[in-house]
Each structure stands twice: as C-alpha cells, then as structure tokens.
Amino acid sequence: MSFPLPQSLSERQSAILAAALAVFSEKGIVATTIDDIRQRSQASVGSIYHHFGNKENIAAAVFAQGLDHYWTRLIERVTPADHAEQAITLLIDTHIRWIVDQPDFARFLFARREAVSPDYDQAIRQRTGDYAKVLFSLFQPWQKQGLLRRLPMSLYYPVLLGPAQEHARLWLSGRAALDPRDAIEELSRAAWRSIASDAALALSLSADRST
Amino acid sequence: MSFPLPQSLSERQSAILAAALAVFSEKGIVATTIDDIRQRSQASVGSIYHHFGNKENIAAAVFAQGLDHYWTRLIERVTPADHAEQAITLLIDTHIRWIVDQPDFARFLFARREAVSPDYDQAIRQRTGDYAKVLFSLFQPWQKQGLLRRLPMSLYYPVLLGPAQEHARLWLSGRAALDPRDAIEELSRAAWRSIASDAALALSLSADRST
Amino acid sequence: MSFPLPQSLSERQSAILAAALAVFSEKGIVATTIDDIRQRSQASVGSIYHHFGNKENIAAAVFAQGLDHYWTRLIERVTPADHAEQAITLLIDTHIRWIVDQPDFARFLFARREAVSPDYDQAIRQRTGDYAKVLFSLFQPWQKQGLLRRLPMSLYYPVLLGPAQEHARLWLSGRAALDPRDAIEELSRAAWRSIASDAALALSLSADRST
Amino acid sequence: MSFPLPQSLSERQSAILAAALAVFSEKGIVATTIDDIRQRSQASVGSIYHHFGNKENIAAAVFAQGLDHYWTRLIERVTPADHAEQAITLLIDTHIRWIVDQPDFARFLFARREAVSPDYDQAIRQRTGDYAKVLFSLFQPWQKQGLLRRLPMSLYYPVLLGPAQEHARLWLSGRAALDPRDAIEELSRAAWRSIASDAALALSLSADRST
DNA sequence: AATGAATGAGAATTCATTCAT
C-alpha cells in the first residue's frame, strides 16, 4: 500500500496531522484515540475520517512526513562535504540536530515505528531504501579511494548512527540528561573511527598527534 | 513502585509470564489482551489476576525477568576478561548472542520498553543502574591505565553497544537479514576503536599491521 | 460536581433516563447494569455513554429530575394556603399524592439516595437547600404570629414529614398495605399537632370540640 | 428461609460478622465484597464460606443480630413505664440512644434493609412483627383507658418514630449536624401529641400551662 | 466538507464461589 499522504495539505489536514504527531508522541500510537486527535486538532470525528479514512492512515501519513523531512535534511547537509571525515561529522551533526529540533517526529520515527501498520512496511522500506541509496552514493568516491571500510550493507547505518541513535533514544525518553548536541564531537569521532579504513585511521591519528 | 516479580515462581506463574512474553513479542504489549495470555498459558483470567493483579504488572514482571537475565549474563561473561580489547569483544559477543538466543526477551527489553508503565520507571532505572555500575567497574583498571577514553557517563552504553543494538533492532523486526552473529567481529572492532584511547588505538593498529 | 442534567433533553436522553428510573426502582441502583438500561431504552451502550458518560451520571441525572419534580410540586401546591393548618395539610397531602403518583421517583429519592455517588452530594444538598428555603419562607408569617413552634432547622422536615415518609417507605417496599392517601388525614393531624405552638394547638382543640 | 444466625457464635464467627457490619456500613451491602470482609476479619475466604455459605447469609445474620439488639433494648426500657406519656418518651429516648450508640447497626437496619435478600423478607417480617406485638401490648392498658388514639396498625410506628427515624437518617448520613440526643425532648413531644387522644392532649396541655 | 449522534464489538477487571490440600 502506498502512503496516504497527499501532495498538498489543506489547513485542516495539516492541523490533523500536527495534532496526531503531538499525541502520538505523548502516548504512543496504539494508545492514542481518534478522540485525542479530535480534541487537539479542533476537527470533528467526521472530518478526520473524511480526510484520512482511518487511524492507520493517519499514523502512516505522519510517518511519511517525518521520513521525508529527516532524510531530505540529511542528504541536503551531507552533499556539500568534500572529504570523508567531514561527511561523517556532518552526518552525525545533522542527525542529532534534527532530533533535537523535532523531538516528536524523532520519537515517532525511531521509537514507534513498529506501531505503524505492517500494511505500510513495504512502502516505508521502499522509501527509506531510496533515500539511503542516495546518501550512500555520496560516500562512494571515498569508498573507492579506500578511505572507508567495506561493510555488509545493513551495517552502515548501525555503525555510523547507532551510537547517536541509542543516546537519542535515552535522551528522548528522559533516561539520559546529556544534551545530544554536546555529544556530537564524541559521537562523530566514534563514527569516523568505526568506518575509516585502517590506513585512513592511521593517517588521521598521526594528523591529530601532530596538531 | 517495586517490581511485581516474586522471588520464586510457581509453575502457574512461570507459565503466565512465558505466555505473556511470547504474545508481547508477537503483538506488542499494548495490543496484547489478557485473553491472549490466558489462551497461551492455559490459566484462567481469574488466576492471572490472582497472581499479577493487572496487565501492567505482568509486563513489568516479564521486563524484570529479562533485565536480570540479560545483565547477569553480560557481567558473568565479561568478568574473566584480562585485557581491554578482549573485554570489549566479549561484551559485544555476549550481547549479540543473548539477543539471538532470546529474541523475545530482546524485542521486549530493547524495543518495547516504553510500553511498560511509567510506574515502574524508577524501579527499572534503579536496577539497570545497579547492574551497569557493576559492569562499569570491570573496566576501571583499563580506564586508569589510560587505555580507554573517558566519556560522559551516559555515552558509554551508546558508544559501545549502540551499533550492535541498532542492528539487532533491524534484525529483530525483520528489516535486516544479516545474522547478528556474523556481525560480531565488525561490531566489536567498531566498539574498540570508538572507546580506545588514542594511544591504545595506535598500538592496536600497528599490531594489526604487523600480523 | 454539578448535575449532569442538560437543560433540554433529546428524545434519546429522555428515553434513557426513563428506562434508568424504571430499572433503578426495580433492582436498586447498584444492582442495575448498563445492559438493563440499554434493553429498556432501546439505545445502544455507546449511545448511553455518549450522552451520560457513566452510570453514576445517569443516576445523578435521574435524581435531579426527581428532585426538581418533587419540590416544584410541593411549593406550587402549598403557596396558595392562607392559614397555617391548611398549609400543613396541603404539605402532607401533596407529599403523599406525589409519592403515590410517582412511586419510582419516590423510591429513588427517598430510599436510594445513598446509592447516588457522593460526588454529587454537594450538588444535591445545594439544590435541596434552595428549594427548602423557598418552602420555609412560606411558613414565616405564621411562625411570626406565634402559631408555629420554633425548632432547630434540621427538625422541621423530620417533624412534619417524617411520619408520612416512614409510612411511604413501608408502603413502597410492600411492607405496609394501607394506601398512603387513606392516611393523609391522620398524618396531617399528627404534623399539625407536632408543629403547632401550645396556644395554636389549644385553640384548634377547642374548635374541634365545639364542632 | 430462617435466619442463618447460630445460637452461639465462635470467635471466628463473631469476628466475621463484626467485620461485615463495619464494611456494610461504610460501603453498603451490595458494594461490599467478600474480600473486604476477609481483610477486616483476618479470616480466609474459605473460612468465611465455611461458616456462612454465602454473602447473603452474612448480611442476613448481621441484620438478625441488629434486629434482636434493637428491639430487645426497646422493650426492656419501655416495660417499666407507668404512664402513657412517659412510655412514649422512653420509646423515643431509647430509640435515639440506641442509634447513637450503634450507628453501624442503625445504618444497616434503617437504611440498607432493602439490600438484604428478599429470601429473608419473610423471616424479617415475622421476627419484627413478633417484637412489635410485644411492644404494642405494653400500650394496651392506656389505649383502653382512651388516652391514646386508635390508628390503623401500620401507622403506629411511622407516627411515633417517623420523625426520630427521619432525623436519624439525615444525621447518620451526615446531612444533619444536630445530635439526635439533643432532639429527644422535641421529638418526644411531637410523638406524644401525635398519639394522644384529644382528651389526653387537652389534659397535658393544661398541665403544662399550670407548671 | 463538516458535524456529532449512534453503533456494537471487544477489553480489562471484579468477584462470588468452589475445591484441593
């Protein structure tokens, strides 16, 4: 099934999605009722159903919004990078700042994904995969120059963003106090060290030492 | 509120918790009904309520079981390590093998935590903190020898286990095919490189090269 | 908490309250189930909850209806009285006839009050007090003329209506066969004798004798 | 069905009944659970069922206890009276003092009777009737001397005790603050005036005046 | 498009009662 996210949103529709995001973030998708969304959005039940058909669709639409927002930002900010380590740092930096700027979306995307109906799994994977491919292609040149380790495809995201992701999760749920932005440097270093080839790593270590 | 997990469990109680774990894992806590647990456990509704009082308590009890199991294993396997890199590797290795052995518990602990009632947050934090402290103390000696980076407390877990965690999440939800056990080596390397001090890292890099 | 009794009732709402009154009267508030009300009112559970929110509110709304009906009638019929003894007689007479006309409301008001949620105690007292004050003011003139005994405030109702009340309770529950209307004369006399000042009583006694 | 109240009660049985009375008084019979009684009485569910068979029986047993206690006291205190007005006064006095001494029993007997199973109605009526007959016989002599009005049988209790009863109900439920004992005089006067024959009343009025 | 009344399946929880130990 494809995403129930119209190209352009009426004010009503935006209001409903915004309300939904807020409530989803507070109570989780499953625990959120149409009535919660109604109260928050000032729309009537009938209107909500008129526009989105059912609850699943609302969640999926919000998810799609978030997904687009996140990946677009990521790609946009990493594209101009002109060397590998900088690209990695920009990646972590953008990821973290987006989370801090959009905590509700972040919670939704990273912590509540499983609650979006499996009906949309295919669509989500497809879209995520497309974005990931674009991002991945940005690193191709450095990969080819032997600056980056060659990993099984499904490890790139975990290795690069896993630490930031894990800390963000703790922070979003209130279990870690450290502002993610204050961890950008450390987390970028970890990402770089994890992804750099032995040669590139040795180089940057000696460069550091000589600084 | 403290955990509703009795010291010793009757057969009935174990059966209920086992059934609950299975269903929670399949459908998520919120979507699981008492009736699901009843069918799976062969206990009557009344009996379930007699022993656990309500659904929240069941989830909390299962969580507590999983928490104890996970951390006990972790500490047990890391304790005998006699040098830093080996300790890190054992940590990742144990973490990953536990997840593969106990996918239901893993899903529950790592992906559904937020669905456990906030009433138990305090108890969970306390217990997790206690375990973490023990584990942390194992690394103290190497920390003092300058082999390990000094990080803000809340970054250790993300930096060391974030990548494994993130990949496990993908794998548990069927979004990554790569068997986590086949990623142990790569993820251990990433963890070591992320946590090693510059000196220790330089050393191990040159050691690698000479091999 | 104020009464959940809307100013104007839709047909649906009236039907629900009427059904509730009937069932409450038959089985008592506590023993009445929403399903009883549903069957009797032909409304769906959802509709009942849509309009009243919960069982307590239904009971409170019915109570409020009864209260208004009873006191309005009482005040209306006593107002035109032009001498004390007649007023007393009208009071007893109206009270008794109302009970015989509205046995369900009567049972509810006089025998089941305690089953209305304490949440509404304040609202009930307030409203009862307001009505009582109006009624009381009707007797002021005779009180000032010295025709009526001056009693502690909380004894007026018991002294005047206690006997009628007690007999009505027995009758409503089937423990007394005597039709309350056949007791009006005797109960009015008792009320008059109990409330009349010594002087007024002596007067009416000699008047009786000379008849 | 006859009362399930054994001639002699074991400690356990007394404890159960006492606990039941207390809880019934607090929450009403219908709302009271076996578990409430269990907690209060320190007996096990099994034990309670062993002794009383079911909840209805407990309520009936408590009711029977209260009934016996009340009427025995009443008859005992009125018997020695040697003139009519004194007998009436003693009646009211005893009634009121019993209520103040035994508020739980009173609440139970006077406000919750309807919640005792209809199965026991017959037994209750029988026993109440027997006691009432005894009490009534005490007034026979004065009745024959023409000192007391001749009323329909079912009006004696309401006329004599209705006001006290009504005020007690208000007081027991917290809706009247005036201590019933401070109303004894006024309520006795009302009872006497209501029941006295015209002649007797005229006499006592003139006696009062000459005092 | 918008509104909100109506529907009814389903979920959590309670509680009287039974019964094996």
Add this chain to the structure above:
DNA sequence: CATGAATGAATTCTCATTCAT
C-alpha cells in the same frame, strides 16, 4: 476447620467507525 489458588460469568467502559443531516 482453615487456607488460598483457581474458575469464569458478568460488568463497565472504550473506541474505531459509520451515517444521517
């Protein structure tokens, strides 16, 4: 007699969804 685990029917209430206006 005492205990408390076990049972399952019954009850209240919720909520997604439909539909007439």
